[in-house]
Amino acid sequence: MAKRNNDNQPISDILKEFVDANNLQTGLDKVNVREAWAKMMGNGVNNYTTNIILERDVLYVQLSSSVLREELSYGKEKIIKMLNESLGKDAIYKLVLR
Template identity: 75%
Template sequence: MAKRNNENLSISDVLKEFVETNKLEKGLDKVNVRDAWTSLMGNGVNNYTTAISLERDTLYVQLSSSVLREELSYGKEKIVRMINEELGKDVVKKLILR
């Protein structure tokens, strides 16, 4: 079992330490990217989004509308910037729309 420290720590500090010790950051980034996509894109885009996956630093988004895919392809850099700002760190470097 882990040694208990007598110093008072906030819950956020304890959770950060737990995530770092167990190397859970990549898994949490995958979940956080999905949440950021749904919150930033809104219902109009989310209705046509069928799959979202983060592999390394590339975000793959599968859309059921070719028209929407073409329209979003014009603003890929802006979407990547918005997602990274939402997450507070550079997780996504490249966006691929399928």
């Protein structure tokens, strides 16, 4: 049975320890990047977004509109910067629009 700590700790510290101990950060990043994309891009782009996958440091976004894909390709660096700021760390280094 686990030993109980009598020290008072903030719940954020306890959750951070749990995430680190169980290697859950990559899974949380995948969920957080989907939420960040939806929040940053708005309904106009989200209506044409069919799939978002984060593998290592590459974000793959599948779009159903070729015109929108071309428009977004001009601002890839800005999109990467905005998403990383929203996540609070550099989780994305490359954006691939499909």
